[in-house]
Amino acid sequence: MAEHVKVVIIGGGIVGCSVLYGLAKRGWTDTLLLERLELTSGSTWHAAGNITHFGHYTEITRLYVDSLRIYMEAEAESGQSAGFHDAGSLRLATSQAELEAYRSIEGIYNDLGVPYRVINPDEVATLHPLLNIDGLFGAAHTPADGHVDSSGATHAMAKSARARGAGIRRHCPVRKVRRHNDNQWAVDTDDGVIHAEHVIMAASFWTRELAAQINLDLPLYALEHHEVITDDIPELEALDFEVPTVRDPYAPANTRQEHNSLLCGVYEADPVFWATDGIPPEFGQELLVPNMGRLEEHLLKVIERIPAFGSAGIKTVNNGPICYTPDGCPLVGPVTGHDGLWLAAGFPVGIGTGGGSGDFLADWMVNGNPPYDLPIVYPFRFNGTLTKDECLRAIKNIYARGYVMPMMK
Template sequence: MKTTTRVAVIGGGVVGASVLYHLTKLGWSDVMLLERSELTSGSTWHAAGGFHTLNGDTNMAALQGYTIRLYKELEELTGLSCGLHHVGGVTLADNQDRFDMLVAERAKHRFMGLETEIVGPDEIKKIAPVTNVEGIIGGLYDPLDGHLDPSGTTHAYAKAARMGGATIETHTMVKETNQRPDGTWDVVTDKGTIHAEHVVNAGGLWAREVGALAGVYFPLHPMEHQYIVTDEVPLIRDMMADGIEHPHVMDPAGESYLRQEGRGLCIG
């Protein structure tokens, strides 16, 4: 294992692999990722994999739009599949305040070059026929919405990063991060110590604990995300027979979403 590196990324989920890839894309080839187990063994492996551009923060929305477009580029670069399903998605509004918020979001999307549309209940029913539109004022339709395979995407990022010169060390647990007087870091692992100019905390569920190794407290708390996968749904089965995949449906008021999973639905 290398004993020196310019950047040490701690955490082998989709975020850590993405950071590693983007560092190499910017020309930082002397970088490495440290993962205590296998890539995606944290929260990434059981993520639902949905992606969308709707975000209250303009910069985050633009970043999400960039990332969605990046997935096809990753597939072409690495030859690995991200399991992309660009099915589109509708975010529902059941009151005027939420609908006004979606109208404002659409205006921001236009400014950012994102092609979203405001739709009424009848249009929602045509786009996403499984949706119960009772009490729904309208929604925001985004053709970029969809879902992917989190594991496949992580490995695509990892391969692209390796192609750019990065190193990935799995089954390597970080035990300490000690800063030297010159600002660089000694990253102590169960396989030896690595001297790094910079350390990136991509610990996911354990980001708070990784920060604590450096004496930094992050007010983070892992939250439960529950979802169910249904048996076959006749409507979904019939749409599949016509070569159509059901779009995502997001319901902020109900704090829930649904998407197609096989011949049924994933509801979370």
């Protein structure tokens, strides 16, 4: 006999767990999250955990704001720490036009009640004494953000959802999703079939293959993404506060304090894709082989900006797969023509936006309408019109733009 639940969620990363938690808070607990391995074993476990309220598209600022709020709420509810450090962030302006662009969005933060201020180079230097401000025009300062422990935040939501009655099954890969009858989907696993009224695919880049089984061509591909962690830096040890995260469009890279070292995530000019012909079935949760040569031109720019970065040795280099769509925004919402099938996949900044996105989707499912209009994430914006080559080209461009604002050509 097939098992039956109202909702199956496929994927136990930060996004899947956030949807599960969002549904549970709204009273939908006849739910089951299926995870291939352990929770967080996709991209979530190796993410740097950076959360900023300054996203790349102003339309999704609210997703960032809600994400941090939801992680803190789940932490309080579950007792599981999300490991939040409120060090704040600086988004550097490398031209007057960039500074003006930052000023132009101040109103959005006022409306959302999130602290946001465009500051001058001297103020930047005070907030981040290791930063070389030569040539800087200023920065946008978002003091309420910082970084979480990505696994901690995920487990906090999972634990809270479970306590409210939601189900989680680990080591249970979904083999196939198919239509069972007019009202139900069938989800095939090694442990049997599960029937559900709703299925949410929250399996990041694996979603592409799951969806292909029902002839959906989703523009989801994985890129290699590096982060570099230095040895301890005496200048940081000497400070009695944590320096804010720096997002620098010049490198482009983000650099934050990790204990007494610096952790730097790099956006390569010529990024490399991973497994575009299909995720290897034997892939578990391992990291990819790092390539320091590709990072060099970017790290030299980071050193120009933060000279202490250059004098420290490198402790660790992580290279992990990261999921992208052609416009850099996730796919969140229903799948047209497939009643009861939903997507929550394609998150390049899933720690920053996963909490809010899961909650947004849960609200939509329970109430029948999205809580507010957010077409920039709706899956049907793509409609399968792009060829694979067009997708890959667009993803490369969007990734390499790094921190250049969309409004700046």
